[in-house]
Amino acid sequence: MTNMRDWLKSVVYLSNNYISLIGVILVTAATVLWMGFLPITMRGGTMHPYFGIAVFLLLPGVFILGLLLIPIGIWWNRRTRRAKGLMPAEFPQLDAKNPELRRLVAFIGVTSVLNVILASQFAYSAVNYMDSVSFCGQTCHTVMQPEFTAHQRSPHSRVECVSCHIGPGASWFVKSKLSGAGQLFAVMFNTYPRPIPQPVRNLRPARETCETCHWPQKFDEDRLRDIPTFGDDEQNTETHTVLMLHLGGGANRVGIHGRHLGQGVVVRYYASDDKRETIPWVEYTAGGKTSIYAAKDAKLDPAKIRVMDCIDCHNRPTHIYDLPERAMDKAMVAGDVSPALPFAKKQGVTILKQTFAGRDEATVQIPKAFEDYYKTNFPTVYAQHADDVKRSANTVRDIYLGNVFPAMNVTWGTYNNNLGHTDSIGCFRCHDESHNTADGKSITQDCSACHNLLVNGEKSPKILVDLGLEQAPPEPKKPEPKKDEKKKK
Numbered sequence: 482m483t484n485m486r487d488w489l490k491s492v493v494y495l496s497n498n499y500i501s502l503i504g505v506i507l508v509t510a511a512t513v514l515w516m517g518f519l520p521i522t523m524r525g526g527t528m529h530p531y532f533g534i535a536v537f538l539l540l541p542g543v544f545i546l547g548l549l550l551i552p553i554g555i556w557w558n559r560r561t562r563r564a565k566g567l568m569p570a571e572f573p574q575l576d577a578k579n580p581e582l583r584r585l586v587a588f589i590g591v592t593s594v595l596n597v598i599l600a601s602q603f604a605y606s607a608v609n610y611m612d613s614v615s616f617c618g619q620t621c622h623t624v625m626q627p628e629f630t631a632h633q634r635s636p637h638s639r640v641e642c643v644s645c646h647i648g649p650g651a652s653w654f655v656k657s658k659l660s661g662a663g664q665l666f667a668v669m670f671n672t673y674p675r676p677i678p679q680p681v682r683n684l685r686p687a688r689e690t691c692e693t694c695h696w697p698q699k700f701d702e703d704r705l706r707d708i709p710t711f712g713d714d715e716q717n718t719e720t721h722t723v724l725m726l727h728l729g730g731g732a733n734r735v736g737i738h739g740r741h742l743g744q745g746v747v748v749r750y751y752a753s754d755d756k757r758e759t760i761p762w763v764e765y766t767a768g769g770k771t772s773i774y775a776a777k778d779a780k781l782d783p784a785k786i787r788v789m790d791c792i793d794c795h796n797r798p799t800h801i802y803d804l805p806e807r808a809m810d811k812a813m814v815a816g817d818v819s820p821a822l823p824f825a826k827k828q829g830v831t832i833l834k835q836t837f838a839g840r841d842e843a844t845v846q847i848p849k850a851f852e853d854y855y856k857t858n859f860p861t862v863y864a865q866h867a868d869d870v871k872r873s874a875n876t877v878r879d880i881y882l883g884n885v886f887p888a889m890n891v892t893w894g895t896y897n898n899n900l901g902h903t904d905s906i907g908c909f910r911c912h913d914e915s916h917n918t919a920d921g922k923s924i925t926q927d928c929s930a931c932h933n934l935l936v937n938g939e940k941s942p943k944i945l946v947d948l949g950l951e952q953a954p955p956e957p958k959k960p961e962p963k964k965d966e967k968k969k970k
């Protein structure tokens with residue numbers, strides 16, 4: 482007992498040195514921070530991988546370093562005191578009068594209070610920041626720039642990156658933590674692939690993430706889709722394609738959602754390429770019955786069979802890139818590129834398809850090229866509508882900047898969209914009539930299985946007029962009498 486007390490006395494006396502005190506600061510800071518993060522770590526919900534690195538690697542490291550510094554300081558202090566002959570014969574008693582003890586207690590007290598104040602503030606804002614979209618999208622700026630930019634203009638721009646990329650639950654949390662560490666090194670050593678390849682391999686099964694917000698089993702109605710397109714002619718003639726999409730869902734396994742994801746439905750497939758574009762083998766189970774649809778000479782690697790989920794169709798729910806034509810159509814519907822400017826569509830697409838040295842050059846060259854076109858070819862239009870031309874020119878530039886990222890080798894069409902079959906093969910990877918069962922049944926390509934094509938490229942189609950979505954086309958030519966009528970009034 483006396484030995485113990487003597488030992489403590491010496492520790493208290495000798496720990497009054499800078500090295501040990503720094504150790505004390507580190508230990509208390511790490512402890513307080515760790516406790517500050519505890520509510521989030523316990524929650525086990527979505528968390529950014531780098532935050533995990535901080536909590537699970539960095540903080541314990543700091544804690545241990547602090548713990549080591551305390552005895553090192555004591556040892557050092559004792560050595561120097563011994564060498565200088567400054568070791569007291571008897572260490573002061575451990576009571577309220579002991580100045581070293583008082584100083585040590587005061588020091589620990591003050592640093593703890595300061596740590597609590599500083600660390601709790603820090604923990605709070607660090608967690609908020611790291612969960613945020615800007616951390617994911619902008620910290621590694623070039624790497625994530627395409628995804629971040631596309632996310633900003635998507636229907637999911639208010640959904641944080643971690644909600645889809647990590648999702649809740651412990652096992653994915655750890656997986657993402659590990660891949661997060663790998664990504665950190667890839668960025669540090671500049672070894673990441675450009676572009677980042679799709680599909681994402683370690684993405685959590687989409688049904689677990691997407692279905693925290695969506696419930697496609699519930700969609701059981703059809704959905705009208707109007708796809709306006711502008712022509713290459715001088716008037717940029719607008720035509721419409723109108724589809725009635727059989728979205729489906731519900732318990733009765735109908736429609737697009739119901740037939741692949743309805744109750745008791747499981748679609749498994751094997752893709753022979755890394756991009757999952759060539760699919761020679763599909764297995765369909767519904768209502769306890771299983772059929773296998775295979776292309777001719779299909780070879781199968783059972784280890785690579787995948788269960789179909791949301792992202793086999795919705796592979797671009799938020800990182801949506803457009804092709805030049807479609808991007809121009811959208812901008813012209815919105816009026817950001819004025820459809821009144823002659824050949825606006827054609828000219829915009831032509832400029833967008835040119836190659837530029839980089840984003841900086843494109844930022845300057847694109848608006849200039851667009852404006853120059855009107856200055857040279859339509860000087861009167863330019864003189865009367867200079868503002869329209871400028872606004873449209875800037876939109877064309879923004880379309881480019883939103884889709885082309887030379888530093889990441891991302892350009893038009895790098896990332897294809899599987900939700901359809903016109904811009905890329907999409908649904909027709911399976912629905913091509915050349916996947917057959919042994920008894921000759923095939924996965925249908927019947928147009929009306931997925932949608933009724935109500936209108937295929939018409940001006941002011943009657944159905945949209947009836948629904949009040951389009952204005953009736955102007956009356957067939959009778960301009961002269963109309964003028965007279967006005968005059969009469």
Ligand code: HEC
Binds near residue numbers: 637
């Ligand atoms: C609505 C869900 C969702 C959100 C929100 C989301 N992502 Fe994605 N992300 C996906 C899906 C789905 C893929 C593609 C998966 C596939 O093709 O395998 C993907 C792919 C990626 C890729 C791989 C490259 C590519 O484009 O396929 C990166 C990098 C990426 N996301 C980063 C981010 C960042 C950064 C954010 C936040 C700014 C974010 N994601 C937000 C769902 C999401």
Ligand code: HEC
Binds near residue numbers: 636640692693695
């Ligand atoms: C945190 C919630 C959340 C998660 C997770 C989420 N979404 Fe969404 N999603 C939304 C919201 C909110 C909207 C509606 C946006 C609007 O209408 O403006 C939406 C819209 C959509 C739309 C309609 C887009 C359109 O063009 O109107 C699709 C398709 C979609 N989500 C698919 C997915 C898929 C696939 C996933 C999983 C990879 C996913 N979502 C994950 C919240 C979420």
Ligand code: HEC
Binds near residue numbers: 691696697704790
């Ligand atoms: C077989 C392909 C396919 C699968 C699998 C699929 N979807 Fe869809 N989904 C579609 C198509 C096609 C549309 C219609 C797109 C459009 O309107 O342009 C759609 C539309 C949606 C919409 C928008 C509905 C609306 O009313 O606007 C949401 C949300 C959605 N899907 C969520 C999901 C989720 C979540 C999953 C996974 C559980 C999923 N989808 C699986 C093909 C699919």
Ligand code: HEC
Binds near residue numbers: 740741789899900907
């Ligand atoms: C991985 C392969 C695969 C992909 C990709 C795929 N499907 Fe399917 N789809 C199937 C299979 C298999 C069936 C069921 C065939 C059967 O009835 O036995 C099916 C059935 C359907 C049906 C029901 C057809 C009918 O005859 O009633 C619709 C509708 C459908 N799919 C829409 C889509 C749409 C839309 C897409 C793209 C967004 C798509 N599918 C992509 C495999 C696929």
Ligand code: HEC
Binds near residue numbers: 706901908925932
């Ligand atoms: C397996 C389901 C499926 C089949 C079969 C199918 N389509 Fe489609 N189609 C789709 C989906 C999904 C879209 C995309 C809707 C969207 O853009 O949201 C689409 C879009 C279209 C579009 C609009 C293209 C655009 O400009 O965006 C046209 C036109 C079209 N389909 C015609 C056809 C014709 C003609 C057939 C018959 C040979 C056919 N489709 C068969 C699922 C299908």
